Amino acid sequence: MKWIAIAGAALALCGCQNMPEPYAPPVQRQRFENFQPYRVNRVLNMADPDARDHFVQDIADKLEGTWRWTAQRPTVSLTPASNQHLLYSIEFTIPKVTFQETGPVTISFYVNDHLLERKFYPEAGHYVFEKPVPPEWVPLDKPSILAAEIDKVLAPKDEDRKYGFVLVKLGFAE
Numbered sequence: 001m002k003w004i005a006i007a008g009a010a011l012a013l014c015g016c017q018n019m020p021e022p023y024a025p026p027v028q029r030q031r032f033e034n035f036q037p038y039r040v041n042r043v044l045n046m047a048d049p050d051a052r053d054h055f056v057q058d059i060a061d062k063l064e065g066t067w068r069w070t071a072q073r074p075t076v077s078l079t080p081a082s083n084q085h086l087l088y089s090i091e092f093t094i095p096k097v098t099f100q101e102t103g104p105v106t107i108s109f110y111v112n113d114h115l116l117e118r119k120f121y122p123e124a125g126h127y128v129f130e131k132p133v134p135p136e137w138v139p140l141d142k143p144s145i146l147a148a149e150i151d152k153v154l155a156p157k158d159e160d161r162k163y164g165f166v167l168v169k170l171g172f173a174e
Contacts, residue, residue, distance in 0.1 A: 042078050043089050043171035070164040075147040080172045083138035087130045088116050090148055091168040098163050099124035102152040110147040111137050
């Protein structure tokens, strides 16, 4: 009986706890004026399942891994969520096989038929080009046309195709 009383007292002492002191909720802070919880990003990867839906011209239907051959002026149609803080973004390769025939090339980058920049490429290689797009060039809630035009293409005599460069990505980034 004595042991039962001691065990009961021990259980009663273990069951007693101090509750934490009450505290005020955290201080509420003002939101940032230009806060955007996500980035506007509509860069079309050539391996995207819906990529063909956005092709306007001069991009091969056949996917070669994660890239596609282009002809002279590969063009896509995209509708960005905003026209603010957009970058024209393209990732491409000028292959040695075409460069051996064409030599150095110049590529012109367009947004809705506005020339964004014309850039000279003196050698074959992998390139990324990004440049801010003026907001007035991109209408809200309407498709925008993005293009990259190469000045010289490879046109093999035994083929109907023309080869410009290899396209990996093209679109708007923020």
